Amino acid sequence: xxxxxxxxxxxxxxxxxxxxxxxxxxxxxxxxxxxxxxxxxxxxxxxxxxxxxxxxxxxxxxxxxxxxxxxxxxxxxxxxxxxxxxxxxxxxxxxxxxxxxxxxxxxxxxxxxxxxxxxxxxxxxxxxxxxxxxxxxxxxxxxxxxxxxxxxxxxxxxxxxxxxxxxxxxxxxxxxxxxxxxxxxxxxxxxxxxxxxxxxxxxxxxxxxxxxxxxxxxxxxxxxxxxxxxxxxxxxxxxxxxxxxxxxxxxxxxxxxxxxxxxxxxxxxxxxxxxxxxxxxxxxxxxxxxxxxxxxxxxxxxxxxxxxxxxxxxxxxxxxxxxxxxxxxxxxxxxxxxxxxxxxxxxxxxxxxxxxxxxxxxxxxxxxxxxxxxxxxxxxxxxxxxxxxxxxxxxxxxxxxxxxxxxxxxxxxxxxx
Amino acid sequence: xxxxxxxxxxxxxxxxxxxxxxxxxxxxxxxxxxxxxxxxxxxxxxxxxxxxxxxxxxxxxxxxxxxxxxxxxxxxxxxxxxxxxxxxxxxxxxxxxxxxxxxxxxxxxxxxxxxxxxxxxxxxxxxxxxxxxxxxxxxxxxxxxxxxxxxxxxxxxxxxxxxxxxxxxxxxxxxxxxxxxxxxxxxxxxxxxxxxxxxxxxxxxxxxxxxxxxxxxxxxxxxxxxxxxxxxxxxxxxxxxxxxxxxxxxxxxxxxxxxxxxxxxxxxxxxxxxxxxxxxxxxxxxxxxxxxxxxxxxxxxxxxxxxxx
Ligand code: SF4
Ligand code: SF4
Numbered sequence: 001x002x003x004x005x006x007x008x009x010x011x012x013x014x015x016x017x018x019x020x021x022x023x024x025x026x027x028x029x030x031x032x033x034x035x036x037x038x039x040x041x042x043x044x045x046x047x048x049x050x051x052x053x054x055x056x057x058x059x060x061x062x063x064x065x066x067x068x069x070x071x072x073x074x075x076x077x078x079x080x081x082x083x084x085x086x087x088x089x090x091x092x093x094x095x096x097x098x099x100x101x102x103x104x105x106x107x108x109x110x111x112x113x114x115x116x117x118x119x120x121x122x123x124x125x126x127x128x129x130x131x132x133x134x135x136x137x138x139x140x141x142x143x144x145x146x147x148x149x150x151x152x153x154x155x156x157x158x159x160x161x162x163x164x165x166x167x168x169x170x171x172x173x174x175x176x177x178x179x180x181x182x183x184x185x186x187x188x189x190x191x192x193x194x195x196x197x198x199x200x201x202x203x204x205x206x207x208x209x210x211x212x213x214x215x216x217x218x219x220x221x222x223x224x225x226x227x228x229x230x231x232x233x234x235x236x237x238x239x240x241x242x243x244x245x246x247x248x249x250x251x252x253x254x255x256x257x258x259x260x261x262x263x264x265x266x267x268x269x270x271x272x273x274x275x276x277x278x279x280x281x282x283x284x285x286x287x288x289x290x291x292x293x294x295x296x297x298x299x300x301x302x303x304x305x306x307x308x309x310x311x312x313x314x315x316x317x318x319x320x321x322x323x324x325x326x327x328x329x330x331x332x333x334x335x336x337x338x339x340x341x342x343x344x345x346x347x348x349x350x351x352x353x354x355x356x357x358x359x360x361x362x363x364x365x366x367x368x369x370x371x372x373x374x375x376x377x378x379x380x381x382x383x384x385x386x387x388x389x390x391x392x393x394x395x396x397x398x399x400x401x402x403x404x405x406x407x408x409x410x411x412x413x414x415x416x417x
Numbered sequence: 418x419x420x421x422x423x424x425x426x427x428x429x430x431x432x433x434x435x436x437x438x439x440x441x442x443x444x445x446x447x448x449x450x451x452x453x454x455x456x457x458x459x460x461x462x463x464x465x466x467x468x469x470x471x472x473x474x475x476x477x478x479x480x481x482x483x484x485x486x487x488x489x490x491x492x493x494x495x496x497x498x499x500x501x502x503x504x505x506x507x508x509x510x511x512x513x514x515x516x517x518x519x520x521x522x523x524x525x526x527x528x529x530x531x532x533x534x535x536x537x538x539x540x541x542x543x544x545x546x547x548x549x550x551x552x553x554x555x556x557x558x559x560x561x562x563x564x565x566x567x568x569x570x571x572x573x574x575x576x577x578x579x580x581x582x583x584x585x586x587x588x589x590x591x592x593x594x595x596x597x598x599x600x601x602x603x604x605x606x607x608x609x610x611x612x613x614x615x616x617x618x619x620x621x622x623x624x625x626x627x628x629x630x631x632x633x634x635x636x637x638x639x640x641x642x643x644x645x646x647x648x649x650x651x652x653x654x655x656x657x658x659x660x661x662x663x664x665x666x667x668x669x670x671x672x673x674x675x676x677x678x679x680x681x682x683x684x685x686x687x688x689x690x691x692x693x694x695x696x697x698x699x700x701x702x703x704x705x706x707x708x709x710x711x712x713x714x715x716x717x718x719x720x721x722x723x724x725x726x
Pocket of ligand 2 (some may be wrong): 592593594595596597598608612613614615616617618619621658659
């Protein structure tokens with residue numbers, strides 16, 4: 001027990017200490033979180049009227065962010081498969097970072113759902129025994145189930161591996177390997193179930209296309225690793241974590257395939273809508289060319305497409321994929337592309353025009369932006385804290401003091417960074 | 418409207434004997450104890466309460482009584498909250514004659530009044546009347562909800578009121594993550610406002626825009642409250658939950674017509690028991706061609722449109 005206390009104390013010390021840039025970063029996050037809290041207090045008091053959502057567009061920015069982040073969380077799997085299944089060395093050390101990212105992304109997902117609820121005080125109603133979950137009919141019940149399951153899975157793996165690393169012991173393969181294997185269908189299922197949440201609604205033809213879940217997975221395989229590639233570079237500059245170029249380029253190559261599939265599926269959908277030109281074309285039209293004077297989404301739609309296509313080209317050509325300037329530019333582009341596409345580009349046209357043909361043009365309010373900023377602040381803070389602890393363990397500078405005595409192992413002794 | 422029979426009174430009072438004493442007698446006893454019994458409604462109890470459908474008979478009465486106390490205190494007059502269940506052998510059906518509707522929207526406002534909807538900011542309407550072009554037929558892309566009511570009916574146009582279709586295969590019920598909404602045995606799709614978590618899945622799922630969300634605390638002036646309410650119907654709603662047309666459950670389960678049927682100046686609205694061969698709605702179905710809205714979605718509404726002429 002005292003070992004765990006010592007571990008926690010060591011973690012706290014690690015998190016509290018850092019250079020000036022680190023404190024500045026924490027300051028930025030704290031400011032974002034504070035702004036978000038103030039905005040949420042306002043929304044909680046006045047109701048969701050503080051947003052620009054209305055009966056016509058009853059899901060919007062929050063749900064869009066949620067959807068995007070589910071994709072980021074799911075993408076950890078892209079790194080997990082090769083690392084654990086094929087014992088593929090260069091990537092193994094960074095898988096843990098992918099899982100940390102998944103943990104913080106899911107934290108953000110859950111927060112976005114919470115701020116979107118009309119009655120957050122009644123969240124217990126979705127739990128078994130205490131509440132009355134509509135299982136197996138409601139996709140949202142499934143979503144709550146798989147998201148929390150995935151969170152628990154990743155947390156278990158990460159905490160176990162890190163604590164064992166701190167103790168200088170090998171992680172328990174019998175425990176970890178099945179869990180990691182389970183996290184692969186887990187990652188696919190969180191994004192699939194989120195897609196099904198939209199997909200199952202016959203009232204909204206824009207979502208009611210069976211291609212939706214595959215598109216979600218494909219775009220997740222683009223956006224998640226894009227975040228990872230940037231993170232790897234930051235970490236290997238600022239910490240002693242060594243991420244080989246080879247690993248980064250491999251991830252970039254996999255992303256190029258995923259982007260191709262993503263763009264292809266998008267093209268297939270657009271073709272179907274425009275060529276058959278049924279009344280369902282209206283929603284696609286609202287996204288790409290607007291309906292009459294209602295064009296709020298048009299610039300975003302084309303911006304997202306431009307981002308995705310140029311990123312795809314940058315990742316496709318080996319020379320630009322292996323140049324860090326163009327690679328990073330591509331990552332930012334793909335991130336922006338998917339963020340717009342999964343956020344505004346999926347939710348809003350699904351709801352505009354509404355089921356009775358009314359066009360309500362939605363734009364997020366300042367409150368919505370502020371709350372979103374706060375939630376991203378929390379997510380980044382969670383990730384920062386996790387990385388701050390994980391990196392010294394992975395590089396062997398944060399170890400149990402009694403480690404040398406208890407478990408003779410090569411390397412340094414009692415050094416708490 | 419029965420609400421107008423009651424005069425505003427101060428607390429505590431006994432509500433007037435309702436139409437069906439057998440069913441509602443418990444409320445009188447409940448209201449009598451109102452002055453002192455405010456304690457059972459404390460926050461924690463609400464927090465751990467079961468959903469309406471899982472409550473025992475006794476608990477239902479307690480909940481109804483506590484709501485009556487709460488609403489009576491808030492609105493300064495006696496409010497009854499009925500829990501009247503569906504009657505056996507009754508399945509409600511609604512008919513709307515599109516050839517008669519003139520688009521006057523009196524039904525919209527009668528509904529607002531009867532069902533205690535939020536008056537403004539936000540303004541909630543359970544019925545929406547669509548103005549459409551005769552040449553195009555039912556074409557939502559060209560439908561207009563915000564037409565000027567003083568010029569109706571406009572030549573070349575027809576009017577199509579839309580409200581909850583009380584689907585037999587209701588997509589809204591299927592998607593609700595907490596079973597806060599369900600279809601009653603008499604066909605009315607209801608919402609438990611004390612159980613709804615405000616996720617708005619049901620609004621995404623409803624093909625008829627029939628569900629409405631309380632984006633803010635509803636604005637319902639004290640003097641405009643209709644004090645004859647039903648737990649699953651027109652009782653005052655809290656903010657952050659979904660509400661919808663219930664065929665005026667508080668009236669129809671007591672053998673009356675929905676407010677919109679009563680008010681329609683041209684008699685375009687028909688209502689009755691689908692299981693009763695003598696009912697008005699059955700006469701419509703036997704003699705007219707009826708159709709349902711968005712038939713292709715297989716929601717199988719209990720709400721029928723027809724052209725009588
Ligand atoms: S019309 Fe909409 S709210 Fe009414 S039962 Fe059908 S799906 Fe549900
Ligand atoms: S808003 Fe309420 S009634 Fe509608 S799906 Fe969510 S919990 Fe159920």
